[in-house]
Amino acid sequence: xxxxxxxxxxxxxxxxxxxxxxxxxxxxxxxxxxxxxxxxxxxxxxxxxxxxxxxxxxxxxxxxxxxxxxxxxxxxxxxxxxxxxxxxxxxxxxxxxxxxxxxxxxxxxxxxxxxxxxxxxxxxxxxxxx
Amino acid sequence: xxxxxxxxxxxxxxxxxxxxxxxxxxxxxxxxxxxxxxxxxxxxxxxxxxxxxxxxxxxxxxxxxxxxxxxxxxxxxxxxxxxxxxxxxxxxxxxxxxxxxxxxxxxxxxxxxxxxxxxxxxxxxxxxxx
DNA sequence: ATAAGTGTATTAATAATGTTAGTACACTTC
DNA sequence: GAAGTGTACTAACATTATTAATACACTTAT
Numbered sequence: 001x002x003x004x005x006x007x008x009x010x011x012x013x014x015x016x017x018x019x020x021x022x023x024x025x026x027x028x029x030x031x032x033x034x035x036x037x038x039x040x041x042x043x044x045x046x047x048x049x050x051x052x053x054x055x056x057x058x059x060x061x062x063x064x065x066x067x068x069x070x071x072x073x074x075x076x077x078x079x080x081x082x083x084x085x086x087x088x089x090x091x092x093x094x095x096x097x098x099x100x101x102x103x104x105x106x107x108x109x110x111x112x113x114x115x116x117x118x119x120x121x122x123x124x125x126x127x128x129x130x
Numbered sequence: 131x132x133x134x135x136x137x138x139x140x141x142x143x144x145x146x147x148x149x150x151x152x153x154x155x156x157x158x159x160x161x162x163x164x165x166x167x168x169x170x171x172x173x174x175x176x177x178x179x180x181x182x183x184x185x186x187x188x189x190x191x192x193x194x195x196x197x198x199x200x201x202x203x204x205x206x207x208x209x210x211x212x213x214x215x216x217x218x219x220x221x222x223x224x225x226x227x228x229x230x231x232x233x234x235x236x237x238x239x240x241x242x243x244x245x246x247x248x249x250x251x252x253x254x255x256x257x258x259x260x
Numbered sequence: 261a262t263a264a265g266t267g268t269a270t271t272a273a274t275a276a277t278g279t280t281a282g283t284a285c286a287c288t289t290c
Numbered sequence: 291g292a293a294g295t296g297t298a299c300t301a302a303c304a305t306t307a308t309t310a311a312t313a314c315a316c317t318t319a320t
Contacts, residue, residue: 012307039265040265048318071318088228088234089230089240089243090243093223096249101248103215104212105219113220114244115237121228143279169295169296177280179280179281181278197297198288199286199297200289201294202295
């Protein structure tokens with residue numbers, strides 16, 4: 001279902017959180033879908049159940065999943081999720097802009113690099129940004 | 131000369147590196163300018179000399195400063211520095227774009243957020259991007 | 261009721277990283 | 291020679307991420 005990258009400098013639980021967020025936002029996972037149990041996914045990824053639990057706790061905190069004791073974890077149904085995620089992305093962009101402007105990079109240069117990124121990413125495997 | 135932010139999650143040496151990179155790229159510091167000695171800056175920031183040394187070693191590795199034993203550290207003179215820094219920034223932007231496209235955020239939305247960021251940042255204290 | 265599967269909580273141990281502390285050595289300048 | 295400089299090294303400490311092992315409470319199915 002998902003996989004982790006040990007070369008990635010980010011902690012495992014963070015990668016797991018990110019993977020699920022994207023799957024939920026892309027509607028690969030639908031509201032009330034059951035996601036793997038803590039123990040199952042831990043075995044699947046060959047990592048410790050505690051690490052998965054931490055990821056799930058974070059996903060619940062951010063409203064992406066809800067928990068039913070004794071039953072499992074399920075995908076939440078909130079139309080606000082994508083909106084919230086966009087805000088996070090835009091905040092990151094703002095931070096990069098701040099850094100960029102500070103050394104004299106212009107708004108136009110940044111916009112241009114966005115266009116090139118889009119072409120590089122979407123031009124590749126067809127699928128693209130829906 | 132510079133300062134560190136203990137609320138920042140990034141390590142101190144990384145903050146120091148970033149501060150010097152910006153000062154050099156903005157030409158606040160000029161080629162062959164002497165920067166504070168490892169011990170001096172350590173006292174100044176009330177942190178350990180080893181931490182400064184690590185920052186300076188990284189700055190040298192990236193070509194921002196050069197070292198003369200027994201004399202000190204000095205700002206490098208390379209017109210390539212800003213170009214290299216831009217590439218780093220653009221790479222970050224590309225990564226964010228990848229994440230954004232993945233959940234259906236469009237190129238236009240990103241460009242729009244750049245414009246808003248620019249206004250929020252530059253519109254504020256007049257100074258702006260150089 | 262029992263067993264199996266689930267989330268949750270707790271404590272301890274381990275590993276990696278960032279930081280501090282202290283010391284030593286080589287070089288440059290005065 | 292003294293003072294200031296970069297460099298190297300070892301040890302210790304703090305924080306964080308991860309693992310390990312265990313226990314408990316709940317749900318479902320038998």
